[in-house]
Amino acid sequence: MLSKNQIKLITSLKQKKYRQQHGFFVVEGIKTINELLQSYFELHALYTTETFNIDAKREVLISKTDLKRISFLTTPNTALAIFKIPESKPIYEKGLIVALDALRDPGNLGTIIRLCDWFGIKDLVCSHETVDCFNPKVIQASMGSISRVNISYVNLEKFLKDQTIPVFGAFMTGENVYQKILSENGVLVMGNEANGISKNIETIITEKISIPRFGEVQATESLNVATATAVLLSEFRRGS
Amino acid sequence: MLSKNQIKLITSLKQKKYRQQHGFFVVEGIKTINELLQSYFELHALYTTETFNIDAKREVLISKTDLKRISFLTTPNTALAIFKIPESKPIYEKGLIVALDALRDPGNLGTIIRLCDWFGIKDLVCSHETVDCFNPKVIQASMGSISRVNISYVNLEKFLKDQTIPVFGAFMTGENVYQKILSENGVLVMGNEANGISKNIETIITEKISIPRFGEVQATESLNVATATAVLLSEFRRGS
Known part of the structure; x- marks a missing residue:
């Protein structure tokens, strides 16, 4: 009872x-x-x-x-x-870090946590505007990966400004990621579902990257943020 | 009113x-x-x-x-x-075709339709057990891409048996996709969320491929089917 x-x-x-x-x-x-x-x-x-x-x-x-x-x-x-809810651990700041700028959809966050786990990303850094990782829908989509990825909520602008490693950002008009040499250390910033990476964060990005579109001119105007994260993490990990 | x-x-x-x-x-x-x-x-x-x-x-x-x-x-x-609901068009059968074996989640199907659109996949072939592409949740997730991808519901086993082009399938134990030379013509089969590719379809697959896991041993046991499709389509399209 x-x-x-x-x-x-x-x-x-x-x-x-x-x-x-x-x-x-x-x-x-x-x-x-x-x-x-x-x-x-x-x-x-x-x-x-x-x-x-x-x-x-x-x-x-x-x-x-x-x-x-x-x-x-x-x-x-x-x-x-x-x-x-466990106490947050300090950010490891080695290797590749994924950072989220105001991600709103719990399913997307859960999927990205699972992707980080798969691709061996230790740290996921979220802006305070990002959906809470302990939201039940996030937990549902992350399928246990939440215990293996260190998730921190920070002032993203300040965090990125403090970095000495390259800061990559996914943009529609960035450099073709397939032709780009990707460093082993870095932060990969993914933007909000509707608006992408915000203006103040954009100015801190040192490397704008993009997944080329292969469809016709009329094709879909963007990829879902979780599938774009999948493609980009795969590119970082596959080696050239 | x-x-x-x-x-x-x-x-x-x-x-x-x-x-x-x-x-x-x-x-x-x-x-x-x-x-x-x-x-x-x-x-x-x-x-x-x-x-x-x-x-x-x-x-x-x-x-x-x-x-x-x-x-x-x-x-x-x-x-x-x-x-x-438009009349279904014949399958083009050139280039890369994506085939789904009993995909059940409408959000996943919608995301995969959007991915096909982005990566220039003309034909998406679904087994009869796959969720209906006109399900409102599929339409919601596909965001208009449904008009640009030709979706056919078929007897998948028969369809694959009739193919003369390579039939790729995503398996946990397949060959490392990053090290594999991928043909321009082929069918890429993605399996059900819980059970993967079914036994009778598995026997028809000519090339088993896999996305390597980079996390620790304890890492997540599989990728979500939509994010796995994103990574694999990217591999087919990026060139070696």
Whole structure:
């Protein structure tokens, strides 16, 4: 059985202000929960219809009806967990860093976290205007990768100005990325879904790059930011 | 004012069987509607809160409240259009074709249509188990690209068996795509989100390819199918 207070806490965690107030975030789905259980993330409570055989104090067996009541999904999984939001770690500042300038869509952020994990990017740096990485839809799309990528929210303008390594930015009119020699150290900045990289950040970019379009003149005017990130990270990693 | 019959027709188009029965699909958002108005797609009706200055017979000015009633979106745009589902065109069978084996997520299909458009892929061939490309969420994610990519639903096994060009497939254990010479003619098969390429299709694949993982051993076990498609299409197009 779930108490009213438990339900109230869980549903409040849909909103960033309550996540920050309580220091918790919600994870749904056995696979992602198991991945986070094996990471440095600390479990606060696990509400599940089937036992995970973990520390019994943290596990609460609930009915499917109760799960439906607390789940953020239209089709709930079999478990919902609350984890503590970990303290942010310092930025490593070696190798390639991905930076996001006011990314708004949680699905895109989740996909980019998963891409960073795949391509071995240790640090993902987000402007304060970027969607919160503990948003349930971000967690859903990142599929456990959130425990393996260090995500920091910073004043992006200041962060980039402080860098001595090249700062790459994805622009529609940048240099053809396929013909460009890409350095091993650098920051790759990706812009907002509708407006791209903002004016004040643009002035700090040292290398404007672009993915050439192969379609007809009438073709789509831009790639989705997550798929563009996929192509660019692949280019950085593949070697020339 | 909207009639009860109009509302009933529009809301029925959420479902594939009614789209097929009526031969219509729904498009929301001024930008995508405008793109489709300029394509060979035929408009059936346009419900809008502000005039588009097009053929008046097809345009119905409605209130925001009415738009909210018919919209499939949580936050409705300012217009909703009904277009006729066009007759499918024959498959061109030259250059690179993308084939989807039971792709289920409409967002992924929409993103892949947009990628095909960007990378100049003329033909997208889908197994009958793949989500319907006129699903409103697919249209939403494809952002007008649906008018520039020829999408066919086929018996994928038969289609691939009939090919004389190389059939590439994305597998976790395929050859490193960065080290592989990719032909200009071919079919690139992408698999289902959860299960990858099915067994019966796997036997027809002549070239298994893979995107290497650069993260730690514990890294994410797979890329999202849309981002994997982005990386692979980029590899086919970039030249060696």
